[in-house]
Amino acid sequence: MLEHCLVLLIAVPLLAAFFTPLAHKIGEKLRNWWVLFSLVSIQFLVLVLAKNVIGGDIQVYTLGAEFPSLTSPAGFPIRIILEADAIAVFMALISVFAALVISIYSLRFIEKYKSTDKYYALLLILTAGMLGLIFSGDMFTMFVFLELLSIASCGLIAFYVHRGESLEAAFKYIVISAVAGLMILFSVGFLYAQYGLLNIAAISSALEFTFLDIVALVFLVAGFAMKCGAVPLHLWVSDAYGEAPAPISAILVIASQVSLYALFRISFTLFGALPLKEILGWLVIIFGVLSMFIGVTMAILQTDIKRLMAYHAVSQTGYMLLGVGVGLAVIGNTSALDAFGITAMEGGVFHIMNHAIYQGLLFLTAGAIIYRTGTKDLNKMGGLAKAMPFTAIFFLLGSFAISGLPPLNGFASKLLIYESVFRFSPLLSIIAILVSILTLASFVKVFYLAFLGSTPAKFQKIKEVPKSMGLAMGILALFIVLFGLFPNIVVDGLVSPAARALIEQFQYINAVL
């Protein structure tokens, strides 16, 4: 079973997605059990894959060959190849875990709306799209799964069809995604025109860095940077995350991080042998610093709780770009790489996982507030801590984690980024610390407005959230605390192999050729 894990990870969510409306016709409970069962089995498959890949060898799967590892029968790769190395498995673990927690949360959150079967089907297609993008070994498969991801997300953002704002946000999202996807396809065409190859490993070993290759790199970087929400291409993020249902905002964060992973795959593996990597590294660093600062300064202004968290998602994406950008900028310089480059990349990659967890928790608590009070406006809420104590505690944990306070997980990854970026350039580290302080400031304001203070008259009788929603938030909060108290287990076991897999791209290439 291990050798077919990769293709099963794409096939099982798709199959489950298409059977969900069928299960819904029979009964709602059957549909809930079907969705949870399929997500648990996908989680099991990812864990089996993770145990083997992190142990050492990269898993490859050729679709349509006689046996799965027959990637290059004639010396060059043919057919569609799926490849899983440590960073891909890291992203897959995050995606599937988040999809599972979010579907547990959605069991009660979404039940009073009409087309819930389409919601779960689209959620499973979104998971399939994310897993396909993570594991794809060639550029065109990446494009196809990126578009699959975008179309499924657009359907989910427009879930509240009775409100005009969600439709407008979904329209903006799909226009942005269509433009980004077309630019990516355009650059895939450039690369195919030059080398006649679509496979990432094959192109990266045949790359000659002509003028057209640099143009292809620019289109790819711009397209994927737009999809992951880097400033100044971040304007759609607040609309899309703010108008989607709360659990969907949480999984859209992970969809953006998968686009970030695709950006890293291109910078580190596809253009691995690019001379003068410092320029690309500094571009990523500039994207990161702009995202951090502009994200958080826009976030302090907001009075809508979901838009505020969306701008914070932009800001935290800046941290990941900064960390990995510093690693990219010093990758040619071995002494600097050993001194702080690897640590910066570990910080950036660890931040991806931490951000998925605490931003997911924050969006789910915002969803809990909206579920019980029916309003998103912070000025209308107040004094909810007495009625919803667990939600308040989870929100507090999430805000402390996002601001990087010890002993929670945000502190662990942010400390890695601060220390290594300080050795690279002290000014960037100081900006990062200032952004953390502003993050804490904005969440203090939100906590006071939403949970403390006096309760308005219409919110006197609200109750705590249902148990399934509380369970989902509790799982995420537990992981926040665990990863904060014992970060070395996670860093040594998951993050460090992932960061090394990005840097040592020859292993990726040798697995295919």
Added chain:
Amino acid sequence: MISFPFITVIILISMGFFALVFKKNLLKLVMAIHIMASGVNLFLITLGYRQGGVAPIFTNAPNLNMVLPTVQALTLTSIVINIAIVALMLSLIILIYHHCGSLDTRKRKLKQ
């Protein structure tokens, strides 16, 4: 000397971007996306052309100079994906018109 199809590709993609940046009607944005998609599809197909080549469908080919079939497969996939995106955009426009009463990008209900 860049051949004629590539110039058409550049014109189509620039037309698409021009309309996306400067046109304010939502339907024109959908048309712009479709034009840009047509440009990219034309680019992909043109990459495969070989002078004097035949279609890659023969078993006993008259000559072995065939146009590349891989890009045609990529283009078919891209056409299908773009149909899905355009259909989704058009259905969203129907509902947006129903809710907002206007197809202007400047008249939006979402407050920033």
Added chain:
Amino acid sequence: MSILTNILETGTGFWNPLLGLSFGLIIILLVYLIRSQGERKYKEKTEQTLPFFAGNLPSRKSLKIHNIYWGFFEALKEYYSWLKAVHTGIINDYIYWFVTVLVILLTILILFVIL
């Protein structure tokens, strides 16, 4: 620069989460013991539980908690006016920024590669 980075390696700090948690539990126990020395018999919802205002009561309507960062926003007024002008919400501006970034990246990368 090396002086600055030497600060990072002075070796201050000791990270043992279990020890930290046990200290935290001891402190919580101490806080509970001190709190239990308080007055147990008091009447709820009378004047005994309300805060004592020595001066004039503040009017609750004028100032919202949202205005807590007024000084910060005033100081960065020009930056915020530029920032709010950029965030229009019109889809055409989103694609305008994409084309701008594309042009800037193309010029930077092509210039650096040619030179």
